[in-house]
Every structure is written in structure tokens, then in C-alpha cells.
Amino acid sequence: MDRRTFLKTNGALTAGAALFPASLLAGEAKKANGKKFPQSLVPRMDGNVKEFKLNIDIYQQEIVPSMKIHTLAFNNQVPGPEIRVKKGDNIRVIFKNKTDLNHTIHWHGMHVPWRMDGVPYVTQMPVMPGQEFVYEFVAEPYGTHFYHCHWGALLHIQAGMYGSFIMEDPDDPIKKKFPYEREYTLIYSAHDTNFIRKELNIMLNRMKERMFLMKNGRFDKERFGVFDSKEELEEAISNGYQPPYVANRRAPSDLPQPNWFTVNGKSYPYTPNLYIREGENIRVRLINAGGEEHHLHLHGHDFWLVCDDGLPIPQPWQMNTLSLGAGKTYDIIIEGKNRGIWTFHDHDNRRVTNNGLYPGGNLLALIYEDLPMMERMLSPMAGMKMKGMKMNMLPKIALDE
Numbered sequence: 001m002d003r004r005t006f007l008k009t010n011g012a013l014t015a016g017a018a019l020f021p022a023s024l025l026a027g028e029a030k031k032a033n034g035k036k037f038p039q040s041l042v043p044r045m046d047g048n049v050k051e052f053k054l055n056i057d058i059y060q061q062e063i064v065p066s067m068k069i070h071t072l073a074f075n076n077q078v079p080g081p082e083i084r085v086k087k088g089d090n091i092r093v094i095f096k097n098k099t100d101l102n103h104t105i106h107w108h109g110m111h112v113p114w115r116m117d118g119v120p121y122v123t124q125m126p127v128m129p130g131q132e133f134v135y136e137f138v139a140e141p142y143g144t145h146f147y148h149c150h151w152g153a154l155l156h157i158q159a160g161m162y163g164s165f166i167m168e169d170p171d172d173p174i175k176k177k178f179p180y181e182r183e184y185t186l187i188y189s190a191h192d193t194n195f196i197r198k199e200l201n202i203m204l205n206r207m208k209e210r211m212f213l214m215k216n217g218r219f220d221k222e223r224f225g226v227f228d229s230k231e232e233l234e235e236a237i238s239n240g241y242q243p244p245y246v247a248n249r250r251a252p253s254d255l256p257q258p259n260w261f262t263v264n265g266k267s268y269p270y271t272p273n274l275y276i277r278e279g280e281n282i283r284v285r286l287i288n289a290g291g292e293e294h295h296l297h298l299h300g301h302d303f304w305l306v307c308d309d310g311l312p313i314p315q316p317w318q319m320n321t322l323s324l325g326a327g328k329t330y331d332i333i334i335e336g337k338n339r340g341i342w343t344f345h346d347h348d349n350r351r352v353t354n355n356g357l358y359p360g361g362n363l364l365a366l367i368y369e370d371l372p373m374m375e376r377m378l379s380p381m382a383g384m385k386m387k388g389m390k391m392n393m394l395p396k397i398a399l400d401e
Contacts (some may be wrong), residue, residue: 038083063191063262071160084166284334290326298343305322308330344365388398
């Protein structure tokens with residue numbers, strides 16, 4: 001008996017079988033799901049220059065129901081808006097700092113002029129509260145990239161300062177090999193919410209003090225921890241200066257221990273779904289903007305790895321588990337060859353938790369839009385009757401301890 005015959009026969013014999021919520025495949029549900037992916041930032045044309053505006057502010061982000069955290073958000077979005085351009089476009093990004101902290105933007109994986117690279121005190125001065133900085137460059141190279149803050153990166157990136165940057169090519173080499181019409185961007189991150197809250201408060205208080213001293217002409221290299229050379233730092237230490245990393249100024253090993261793991265700024269059950277149809281190819285752009293490695297596994301399918309850090313792979317290969325390291329981007333092609341509803345998740349199950357509770361974190365689904373009605377049938381779970389729980393509906397939001 002083949003798979004479809006089995007499903008049809010089994011479904012016909014199953015008493016009390018019912019459909020999973022129609023809303024999963026309803027137009028409204030798909031429209032709402034589309035908002036869970038990075039939203040494209042529309043440029044203003046200034047001659048042949050595409051001009052984008054990015055600002056940074058403190059924003060409250062709900063990552064799951066009843067869990068909100070304060071973040072540093074580009075244009076009040078986590079992740080920041082997606083910048084999508086053609087390879088070779090002239091780009092201008094006007095960056096406005098609306099917080100009381102210092103920031104820069106680094107264009108990760110992009111070949112920008114060195115003065116546009118966004119490394120504070122190396123390529124530019126930090127963008128201070130209320131200030132603007134203009135980044136200008138030509139969009140190179142092709143592929144999936146991202147942008148993030150390069151000041152206080154241990155805090156600022158996990159607090160939300162990241163976004164996707166896609167450079168398209170009209171002569172798309174991937175589309176030639178794997179014709180596709182739809183694509184999705186997934187940006188992964190990891191967050192220690194206690195670290196974020198504590199360090200944000202410390203930084204905000206410290207910046208108030210520094211801004212006061214600067215306003216009153218009392219700029220002090222030692223207080224700011226900024227020296228012109230290693231020799232100048234060593235001389236200050238010999239004269240009694242204590243750097244901020246010494247034991248009597250900082251508690252040992254106060255490094256973040258992530259307790260939340262997000263995809264596009266959300267954790268399960270708020271994570272996005274990937275929709276596909278039988279016979280369709282979809283392109284999925286995977287970006288790791290966080291500091292943890294994610295081992296991404298797709299049930300029921302192999303996928304094709306087609307790009308590594310934006311660079312097309314000359315000979316794509318098939319796999320069903322991919323290790324996405326910090327700062328990496330990969331592009332994969334999923335072929336619609338096995339109709340159903342399939343899990344796509346981090347196989348390190350510590351990353352599939354919300355504050356230690358499984359399931360959560362980096363858990364989402366690949367959903368076939370054209371799933372036949374008979375295959376949507378499910379028998380009630382035998383022997384389980386819970387007040388207020390409908391046992392004949394699939395899939396469920398099951399929060400297990």
C-alpha cells in the first residue's frame with residue numbers, strides 16, 4: 001500500500017477524525033505570517049543613489065506572549081528592516097542615533113570603503129547621542145549579508161541591533177540552477193535577558209556621566225578608557241590608572257548566558273512558518289546575528305546548500321542538518337517533494353527552549369499549502385480528556401515542563 005492510499009484508507013476508517021485549524025492555511029494567517037519576516041526598507045532616489053534612513057532607539061519587543069524585553073531597535077523593528085538592492089547600486093544610509101548610547105553600523109560581509117566599515121576609533125568615531133553619520137558605498141558583492149552595531153557589540157547585537165542586507169543579481173546564478181519564486185529570510189539570535197537589562201542600565205548611567213563631563217569640557221581619556229596608543233595606556237597604568245577590566249573594578253566572568261533564542265526577533269510559538277507547495281522550490285536565507293551556533297535540521301526533506309556567506313557554491317550539495325556559526329550566512333533551497341507539515345528546528349535542544357522550558361526558541365514549521373483535505377485529518381488522542389482542551393485539532397501550541 002502506498003503512502004497516499006494508506007492515508008486515504010486510514011482517514012476514512014477513523015471515527016471522530018477532524019481537521020486541524022483552517023486558519024493555518026487561511027489567507028489572513030498567511031498575511032500575518034508574512035509580517036514575521038524582515039520588512040523591506042523603501043529607499044528614496046537621489047539621482048542614481050538609493051538613500052535609506054536608519055535610526056536607533058530603545059524599543060520594547062514582545063518575543064513570546066507575556067514576555068517583553070527592552071531592545072535597541074533599528075526603526076523600531078527587531079530585526080531591523082531588510083535593505084534589498086541590486087549588485088552595483090550606489091547606496092547611502094543616513095544613520096540617526098536617538099539613544100543615549102554610542103553606536104556604529106558595520107556592513108557584515110560587504111566590500112565597502114574602509115572609512116564606511118563602522119569600527120569605532122579605527123574607521124570612524126562612534127555616533128554619539130543625537131548625532132547622524134552617513135554611510136556611502138557601492139553594493140558589492142552579490143548575496144545574503146547583514147548589518148549590525150560594532151560598538152559594545154556583546155550587548156548591542158543581542159539587544160537587537162542587526163538586520164539583513166540582500167544584494168540581488170538580475171542574472172541570479174541560484175535561480176538558474178533551482179528556479180524559485182518565493183524566498184524567506186531567517187535571522188537567528190540568542191539573548192541573555194538578565195545581561196541585557198543589567199548592562200543597558202549600567203551603560204545608560206555611564207553615558208549620562210560622560211555626556212555631562214564632555215559638555216563641561218572635562219573630557220578625560222582615563223575616565224573614557226580611550227587612549228591614542230598601547231604605550232599611552234601603559235604609561236597611564238604606571239601612573240596609577242586602573243583599567244575597567246581589572247578584578248577590583250569588575251566581577252569575574254560576567255558574560256551572557258543566553259536563555260532566549262529567536263528567529264526574526266521571535267521565539268516559538270511566535271516564530272514564522274515557511275510555506276511551500278508540492279513541486280515548488282523555495283529559497284531560504286539563513287543569517288546568524290547572534291553568538292551561539294545553531295544546528296538547523298529539517299524533518300522529512302534534504303535541502304540544497306547553495307550559498308556560503310553570500311557566495312554561490314559551484315557544486316551545491318544535499319544535507320538535512322546545517323551548522324550555522326556566529327556571523328555566518330547560508331542560502332538553502334528546499335524542494336517541495338514530501339507533502340505535509342514538517343518541523344525545522346535547532347537540533348541542539350537547548351536552543352529550542354524559552355527560559356529553559358521546552359518547546360520554545362528556534363522552532364518553526366515548513367507547511368505545504370496544498371495539503372489535500374484527507375491528509376489534514378487527525379484522530380483524537382486516545383485516553384486523554386482535559387477540560388477546555390480540544391483533542392481533535394492539529395497542530396497545537398503545547399508548552400510542556
